[in-house]
Amino acid sequence: MSIRTVRSVSLSTEGIHPLYRDLPIAECGEPLQEIPAVFPRLLPHPYLAAGAPYGGVSPWQLREGVVAALEDAQAHLHCYCPGWRIAVFDAYRPLAVQAFMVWRQFHQEAALLGCLADLRTVADPVALREEWPDLYRTLAPAVYRFWGLADPDPARPPPHSTGAALDCTLVDGEGHLVAMGGPVDDFTARAVPDFFRKGRPGSPEAGYHVHRQKLAEAMAASGFRQHPGEWWHFSLGDQLWAWRAGHPEARYGRADLP
Numbered sequence: 001m002s003i004r005t006v007r008s009v010s011l012s013t014e015g016i017h018p019l020y021r022d023l024p025i026a027e028c029g030e031p032l033q034e035i036p037a038v039f040p041r042l043l044p045h046p047y048l049a050a051g052a053p054y055g056g057v058s059p060w061q062l063r064e065g066v067v068a069a070l071e072d073a074q075a076h077l078h079c080y081c082p083g084w085r086i087a088v089f090d091a092y093r094p095l096a097v098q099a100f101m102v103w104r105q106f107h108q109e110a111a112l113l114g115c116l117a118d119l120r121t122v123a124d125p126v127a128l129r130e131e132w133p134d135l136y137r138t139l140a141p142a143v144y145r146f147w148g149l150a151d152p153d154p155a156r157p158p159p160h161s162t163g164a165a166l167d168c169t170l171v172d173g174e175g176h177l178v179a180m181g182g183p184v185d186d187f188t189a190r191a192v193p194d195f196f197r198k199g200r201p202g203s204p205e206a207g208y209h210v211h212r213q214k215l216a217e218a219m220a221a222s223g224f225r226q227h228p229g230e231w232w233h234f235s236l237g238d239q240l241w242a243w244r245a246g247h248p249e250a251r252y253g254r255a256d257l258p
Contacts, residue, residue, distance in 0.1 A: 020243030021149075021156045025253040028237075032061040032092060032163045032255055039070065040087040040171055046185070047090065050104065052097045061092040063163040063252055066236050070166070073222040081214055083173025089184040089232065090167040093160035094256060099124070099150035102143060109139045145229065146187050154254055157238075163255035165235035170215050180215075181208030184232040193231040 035041075045059055062070065074086050093101075103124055110116045118135055122128045125143075129136040148158035159165035167185070170178040181204075182190040189195060193212055199205030212231050219226065219234045225244035227233035235241040237252040 020239050021151075023239045023242050023247075024249045025155065025157075025239065026249050026251055027253045027257075028065075028251045030063045030065055030252070033064045033067045034058060035060045035062055035067060035070070035088055035091060035166075038085070039074070040085055040175065042087055042089045042169070042184070045090070047093070047097060047101055050101070052093075052100045054094065054097055057092070057094055059090060059092055059097075060088065061163060062166060063237065063255070066164050066166075066252075069222040069224060069236050073218045073224065076221040077170075077214065077218040081170075084178070084214075085171050086168050086215070086218070087171045087177070088166055088168050090160070091165070092163050092255065093158065095150055095152065095158070095161050095254065098148065098158045098161055102147045102150050105143045105147055106139055109142045110135070113138070142187075146185075146191070154257055157254040159233075159235050159238045159240050161254050161256070162235075162238040162250075162252040164238035164241065164250075164252040165233065167230075167232045168215070168219075168234065169232055170211060178211050179204070179208060180211050180231065181205065191230050191232075193226055193228070195231075 041060060048054060048059065070086065077084055077086060106125060106128065107116060107119055110119050115135060118132055119128065122131050125136070125140070128139075148160070149156070150158060169180055169184055172178055181196050182188070193216065194209070196205040196209040196212070199207075199209050216226055216231075222236075224234040224236045225241045227235070227240065228244075237250060239250045242248070242250045
């Protein structure tokens with residue numbers, strides 16, 4: 001591969017929908033709050049298990065207003081699916097965790113292409129772009145399709161670092177996972193919320209679509225907005241939410257800032 005053929009491009013321009021990150025943030029100052037135990041947690045926590053540097057911070061936190069909306073979403077779900085509950089896969093991610101997971105995904109994508117050795121000479125995506133620009137351009141679209149940039153700019157926080165985003169699914173009245181057509185963090189085309197919309201009536205695929213709709217409807221009724229490429233990701237009050245809901249500004253920035 002050729003090296004040092006660098007273009008002067010900010011990492012902040014990467015991503016599937018970069019423009020939402022230009023929306024202003026009017027931080028409201030709400031604290032993080034532990035998600036109540038009534039919401040099942042998918043354990044072990046996947047990113048803690050992967051070695052992500054949480055530094056003792058709980059990943060099971062959201063802003064106070066987001067927790068209240070989640071409780072409201074649970075009430076809506078009970079109206080048409082008695083006994084079912086919203087189960088949380090992941091919520092708050094400090095910026096260091098986001099950076100760790102993004103770089104881990106670069107390694108996984110490189111391993112699929114048989115070029116993992118090239119990443120051992122660099123420390124992060126910025127260094128990769130500078131040292132191996134062609135490899136970076138190959139890997140970055142697959143990584144940033146699902147992972148938000150770990151941008152240190154306070155005006156462009158990753159959604160999960162605001163405490164306003166969560167990844168979730170459904171469990172039934174017996175505590176079993178409801179079939180959604182693929183797991184959370186399924187980084188394939190099946191992640192798109194309406195992937196199974198054309199399922200034949202009575203087929204498993206049609207059932208997956210119905211289940212995804214039930215989750216989305218409960219969350220939307222409480223003000224959440226869904227990520228356009230991930231059936232499990234919902235946010236309320238961050239920049240992605242503002243973009244999806246047509247609001248002029250977000251109300252939650254990075255939660256670790258004063």
